[in-house]
Amino acid sequence: MGISRNRAASSSSSASPCAQLRSAYHDCFNRWYSEKFSKGRCEEDECVAEWDKYKACLVQHLEDKHLRQILLESEASLYSVKADAGSSGDANVTSH
Amino acid sequence: MVRAYTQEHVYRHPWDRVTTAAWRKFTDPDTPAVLSHILDVHTLSRRLDSATGRLLTTRSITVRSPTLPFLVRRVLGQDAVVCHCVESSVVDAPRRSMDIVARNASLRGLIEVEERSSYRPHPDRPAEWTVFRQETSIRCKPLSALAAVAEKVEQRCADRFLQNSVKGREVVERICKYLEAESSSAAAAASC
Numbered sequence: 566m567g568i569s570r571n572r573a574a575s576s577s578s579s580a581s582p583c584a585q586l587r588s589a590y591h592d593c594f595n596r597w598y599s600e601k602f603s604k605g606r607c608e609e610d611e612c613v614a615e616w617d618k619y620k621a622c623l624v625q626h627l628e629d630k631h632l633r634q635i636l637l638e639s640e641a642s643l644y645s646v647k648a649d650a651g652s653s654g655d656a657n658v659t660s661h
Numbered sequence: 662m663v664r665a666y667t668q669e670h671v672y673r674h675p676w677d678r679v680t681t682a683a684w685r686k687f688t689d690p691d692t693p694a695v696l697s698h699i700l701d702v703h704t705l706s707r708r709l710d711s712a713t714g715r716l717l718t719t720r721s722i723t724v725r726s727p728t729l730p731f732l733v734r735r736v737l738g739q740d741a742v743v744c745h746c747v748e749s750s751v752v753d754a755p756r757r758s759m760d761i762v763a764r765n766a767s768l769r770g771l772i773e774v775e776e777r778s779s780y781r782p783h784p785d786r787p788a789e790w791t792v793f794r795q796e797t798s799i800r801c802k803p804l805s806a807l808a809a810v811a812e813k814v815e816q817r818c819a820d821r822f823l824q825n826s827v828k829g830r831e832v833v834e835r836i837c838k839y840l841e842a843e844s845s846s847a848a849a850a851a852s853c
Contacts, residue, residue: 602752603680
């Protein structure tokens with residue numbers, strides 16, 4: 566599955582059109598996570614606008630087939646938490 | 662053939678700070694110099710379940726493999742390969758738990774690497790410290806025509822994984838210190 570032949574540079578830049586949108590999203594997410602979510606204030610995702618832009622860019626530019634598949638599947642399972650948790654194989658989520 | 666490695670580390674920082682640092686591990690501007698094998702990280706899906714306070718994320722992590730053994734180099738005609746890993750995580754804010762499973766998505770015909778990690782409040786000092794646990798299992802496909810070669814790749818990958826998780830820990834420690842300084846200066850500013 567998807568070994569990129571000696572294309573370290575081109576592979577890492579394959580989604581680089583999205584680099585700016587990604588860092589805008591990360592900035593928003595990191596702030597929200599540290600200030601709200603991690604402190605237990607988890608009612609609302611405040612970075613939806615940034616996420617939508619970043620994701621639209623990925624859908625357009627992500628080259629690797631396997632990763633694309635995950636990206637597109639995640640859109641389909643947007644309304645199913647179970648599908649997400651199941652695919653992560655997280656049997657130990659409820660432990661401890 | 663399966664090799665498994667377990668590691669544990671105690672961060673002397675609270676759970677919310679350590680998990681914040683864990684998210685920043687690959688995106689921090691100073692990280693590329695330390696974790697030079699990481700080429701690219703993308704968030705492929707993220708979902709907040711506000712009813713339960715759980716955050717579900719899938720990311721892709723693109724890594725450059727260590728230099729491959731001679732035979733594999735001959736077979737593939739290249740010194741190293743670019744591999745994709747897929748990382749799924751669940752953060753449960755009310756329970757204060759973070760669980761991460763990372764698997765390789767490339768080269769699965771040859772080798773399967775699975776890394777399970779968790780961050781939990783330390784049982785003795787839950788408000789101040791955080792326990793990190795990580796279990797890495799590396800399995801090479803027994804019927805692979807390249808079994809002997811795969812074993813070498815396996816060992817190489819295992820070495821690289823252990824080295825890197827130590828480096829990854831150092832990065833998380835450094836970001837925690839930075840966040841600690843930031844929060845105390847923010848508190849000072851807020852009190853003015």
